[in-house]
Amino acid sequence: MTLCDTSSRRLAPRAAARRTIEQHKKRVVENEILFRDVNERLKGVSEGFGDVLPEFDIICECGDAACTQRISMTLDEYEQLRADAKQFAVRPGHEFLDIETIVGDHGGYLVVRKDAGRAAELARESDPRAAQ
Ligand SMILES: [Zn+2]
Numbered sequence: 001m002t003l004c005d006t007s008s009r010r011l012a013p014r015a016a017a018r019r020t021i022e023q024h025k026k027r028v029v030e031n032e033i034l035f036r037d038v039n040e041r042l043k044g045v046s047e048g049f050g051d052v053l054p055e056f057d058i059i060c061e062c063g064d065a066a067c068t069q070r071i072s073m074t075l076d077e078y079e080q081l082r083a084d085a086k087q088f089a090v091r092p093g094h095e096f097l098d099i100e101t102i103v104g105d106h107g108g109y110l111v112v113r114k115d116a117g118r119a120a121e122l123a124r125e126s127d128p129r130a131a132q
Contacts, residue, residue: 022118025099028063029119032088033126035061039089040128043078060109062094069094071109085127086114 039058046056058078060069069091073081081089088100089109095102096112099119104111114120124130 025119026122027065028096028099029114029122031063031065032061033123034065035059036088037128039078040082043075046075058089060091060094061088062090063096063099064094067091067094073106073109077106081111082129084113085124085130086120088112088114088123 039061042056042058046053049056055072055074056078057070057072060067060071071089071091073089081087087103088111090112091108092105092110095110099117100112100114102110103113114123
């Protein structure tokens with residue numbers, strides 16, 4: 001929260017509140033996109049060890065920039081996750097239900113899918129695999 005947010009809320013409460021919610025959603029999805037990119041690189045490294053490592057660790061793809069919790073999954077599970085650009089893997093309890101829906105529970109992690117709207121668009125536009 002910046003000083004700018006505080007002053008704009010005082011001037012126009014409703015508009016500012018709406019903007020704050022939009023900023024929150026945008027920040028959440030931007031964080032998720034960032035961690036997805038990190039995980040794509042981790043997966044690339046893990047593939048080199050594919051014969052010896054049945055599972056590898058990715059970083060929780062939740063919207064909390066401070067979260068660095070690990071999620072273990074197989075390369076197959078990871079491929080299924082990445083098959084849909086709107087899907088992200090998060091630790092249980094790290095879901096943001098205002099912008100996403102839980103579509104899978106794997107015990108150690110949940111698969112969430114971005115709800116239709118700007119968050120889903122951002123997730124799709126930034127898909128690191130879209131250009132391939
Ligand atoms: Zn998390």
